[in-house]
Amino acid sequence: MQNRHPDQDVVVIGGGFYGAVIAVYLARQRGLKRVVLVEREPQLMTRASYNNQARVHNGFHYPRSFTTAYRSRVNLPRFVRDWPEAVKTDLTKLYAIARRNSKCTARQFERFCRNIGAEIQVADPGLHALFDPRLIEEVFLVEEYAFDSTKLAAWAERELSESGVQIRYQTRVTAISRSTDAALNVTVQRRDGILEQLSSRYVFNCSYSGLNQLTGDFPGVSTGLKQEITEMALMQMPPALDDLGVTVMDGPFFSMMPFPARGLHTLSHVRYTPHLHWNDQQGLDPYQKLSQYDRVSRVDRMIRDVGRYIPAMLDARYVESLFEIKTVLVKNESDDGRPILFEKHAELPGCYSVLGGKIDNVYDVLEKLDSEEFPTSQPGNSQEQ
Template identity: 70%
Template structure:
């Protein structure tokens, strides 16, 4: 038995970090697994501050691979996290007559190609939309997730799997130890610093993925960071049991947000507030902390109400601000592949990032193919 402290250390207690820690303990036989999270609880950052959408492919007509993988992964997510999946709403996709990158005919053909259920919405639902601006409206099959319930289940599974958990703790650096293992410098909120050793490290810190010092070389894939705003709204009666997305271009989505019993409202133009190229030393956490967080919800509501008049009666409650991390190579096609990197100069260290919650199964497939001692 090695004298290392852990078989694996996972950095980041979001959904990906939790799922990977559970996978290593349950599926790969790792006995000493540590999950380190900088916040006071699990799934408090990007895993919470988002649309809470379980994708089924419809959102990606310009990226067949992303769409098709969502179609394959949705039933797996429903199987594994059933208590956290909300299916009790009607989901509509509408195609704009102007400025859309797909027509209604193209959208239907795309859904057929990926095997996604779609049918023309009934007249009552179509009446919700301004017909001069909307070409067609479709009833689809898409779900929402409750991140609070996912966090509760993840915490129980980590405990049952014997995974150790360190909260309120930051990882400062990763270095090669003289023993051939990896050393991890950590610091808690009280300022106490420790150095741990591990055979494997999985860097799942999302927006902080590039902010580790020591021998960590930085991720090879170019990343963009965005400060985004999700407006939480109480919907008027006609929209209360609906999720709606208008496609495909500078448009919007409203989705149930089960963790608070509200809806998120997001807009392609107004949800992003501030953007920058990700680089080591530019802390996304500090950027977000210093940002004034002035809501653009009025602009969202004003534009969305042109397409969906009843939204003008929605009540604004609050906004969720977060840093969103995007692979720059996929900005043009809106694809959302996973980032999965290994490093020759830092063996047994992996960096992992995904843009959607269902992408976790793409990560687990990658890990299945890895020879992990």
């Protein structure tokens, strides 16, 4: 193994949305000149940043987690301001409350929305007519958007290039170890299998489901993680449901949202979207588990159940399914909260692990980073390029 690379200021592990935003932030806002982004895929944002419901949340999804809901309300306008070209705002978004087995009533949902400062209104009769009134108590018109992950990826490529961030594609970080000179040694494996070492002052582990799959002196995150293999069905909607987003809650819980990257809709269902789950642990690679999983779609069951509530859904055409690993904090399973995970590893000074539950949470990470100190120079080490 040869250490042929010059020392780095920062190595960011993972080329998803969070990794890209953090790398740009450290280079632009914090003045760190030598930033390397390591991504195991041949392109940015092709895994969890793409294989999801593409929703920019506005809080409505989380009636049992005030903090998550409120942070979404704060972050949505910022996200629209910062990435306007990637946000689809020309859609009609509905939240419908089920009559039976819902964990909140229509009145409770209205009160929750007032508490977080989210405007809603009762949908007009034409939109009500899409639902079976025997199963739906009330339908609300809300403001919520979708994002195009391919446009976010294009933004990331452009910004990373202009910020001087080096991207190493098809490269996987395997270990992080202490160094005698107070730096961190990052072992990377190239596509051809050759191992190399990068020496860096800081490391940001933004590998999402792979957070705990590093060896060396990396201790793993202290917060318990749950891994799920999930199925997101891509659908061609009938005219009655085109440019419409619907979430039915909050016991019978399913959503269909525009998926701008493909001009289709996603369909997810609380019962059928999760296929398999386990508690995360080192040595149990979730990506390997996904690659070996027999991806038998459950879309027929999704459509059959959703069609009871929204009859027009029975005319939708199934295109394909996106299977991916979803990672959540074990402690938030009961309330559906989606806080960020931001850990500084005391055993490895300069090493951080970051996990976001949804895309607008990125501002919570940036606020954490604002309070961290990242000196832009150190004795005897010029920062000039």
